Amino acid sequence: MSTTRVIKANGIDLFIREAGQGPLLVLCHGWPELSYSWRHQIPALAAAGFHVVAPDMRGYGQSAAPPDAAAYSIFDLVGDVVGLVQALGATKAMVVGHDWGAPVAWHAALFRPDIFTAVAGLSVPPPFRGRGRPLELLRQGGITNFYWQYFQTPGIAEAEFEHDVARTMRIVLGGRGLADPTAAMFVQEGKGFLGHATVEEPLPTWLSEDDLAHFIESFRASGFRGGLNWYRNIDRNWELTAPWQDAQIHQPSLFIAGAQDAVITGLIGAKRVNELERVLPNLTRKLIIEGAGHWVQQERPEDVNIALLRFLREAAPQLSGTA
Template sequence: MSSTRVITANGIELFIREEGQGPLVVLCHGWPELSYSWRHQIPALAAAGFHVVAPDMRGYGQSAAPSDVSAYSIFDTVGDVVGLVQALGETRAMVVGHDWGAPVAWHAALFRPDIFTAVAGLSVPPPFRARGKPLDLLRQGGVTNFYWQYFQTPGVAEAELERDVAHTMRVVLGGRGLADPTAAMFVQEGKGFLGHASGTEALPNWLSEADLAYFTETFRKSGFRGGLNWYRNIDRNWELTAPWQDARIHQPSLFIAGSKDAVITGLIGAKRVNELERVLPNLKRKLIIEGAGHWVQQERPDEVNSALVQFLKESAAQ
């Protein structure tokens, strides 16, 4: 049975769920999620012989949410994971991330190969540092309504998402009833981020009303600003990571995504998935789960758990 506690790491308080004994595995969630998003992985990895720790990431849930936008750079978020490993009394860990947690995991492996001995990323491919700032490149390409852009101005997305948190979580996690999931990434004028969906669709079979209620209650208390601030550092992260231009992640690595995930089916995402080995020369497996969407570890826990257990066991044995 997993337990929870609050631990101080990197100068802030992080709420964590943990279970098991053995080599340390840190699970990093994405947006708009929580450590609860790993509810199917924590017991499975603990049963396989690992000490599993999943924090509410900076800005989320019961963890600290600094008010300054600049406190959410990739250095801060990776610093939290490094600090967490140290606060747990360990010197080594394997790191797994989903959605926004994936860049944290990839960069943790990139920045601190002395600590992170293996890395798995779910849904978001590893960093391919482009020729310019991501938001600049979008504008230059004639794109002005991508959701990253909508999230930039403090207060705008918060007001929409916090108006009815239950509706927000039902739409974002429960799916938007769209034939083309990539359409959800573009914000129609005057309709906001949630404008595509009615929110009256039945929940998918992997998300119960009780699960949804937990996410809703937690975000009702915390608000959305902390998580949105991660998006407000996208260009800054590009600037900060200049020293790692064309750097590669040499540790054993694993990539998992759903075949219907808009992150990997779009033009850029598909290209990156095809070129994973450019950044991950020690890629052990690329698992694309047929029919799964973006919330892959919640949608298809058995397949994800099986792949993670095999990968982590092999990596721990090296």
């Protein structure tokens, strides 16, 4: 059974779910999610002997949401995780991230190898810092309707998503009625991000009405701006991470993704998955789960838990100075 509390870290309030005692393990969720997205992992990992902590990340749920978009750079996000480790009285931790939480986990391991002794990323491969600013490269390639671009102007996506939060979350988490999920990443003129969802299908078996209601209630209270501000730092993050060009993450690492996840099935994503070892020389396993999509730890919790436990048990003996 997990407990919840608010803890001060990196100068802001973070709402956390936690359970268990032992080596510290931090779970970082993605967009548009919450610490609740780890509901299947927290008890299983805690029962295996870990102190599991899952925050509502900056801008989400009951955690602080600074109004300035500039407060959501990769340095701020990693700073929150570092601050959380310190606030919990630990000096070492392992970190796992899904979706946007994966880049936070990867960069935490990259920036602070003295703290983070092992790292796992779900759905999003580790950072491959390209030849230029990502949004700029999209424009140069003639792409103007990728969802990253749609999310840039403050207020536009917020208005669309907040108009009917229940419908938004049902479509985004529950499935967008598409045979080709990759198409959902491109926004048709005048239709918005949700415009592809012409038919609202029943919820998938892994997402109950009660689960969905939890997300709906939270996002009705918080709005969507905090999470969208993460996207508004994509080019800035490229600039900030210049010192880590071609750097590697040397800690033991694990990558997990669903075989049907559009993040890894596109040309760029597939190439990065095939080249993980370029950035992760100590990659212990690359697990691609057949039949699973993007919300992999919710869709296939047993498979993910088994893989995480196997990985973390091997990595845990390296920890010292834990809470």
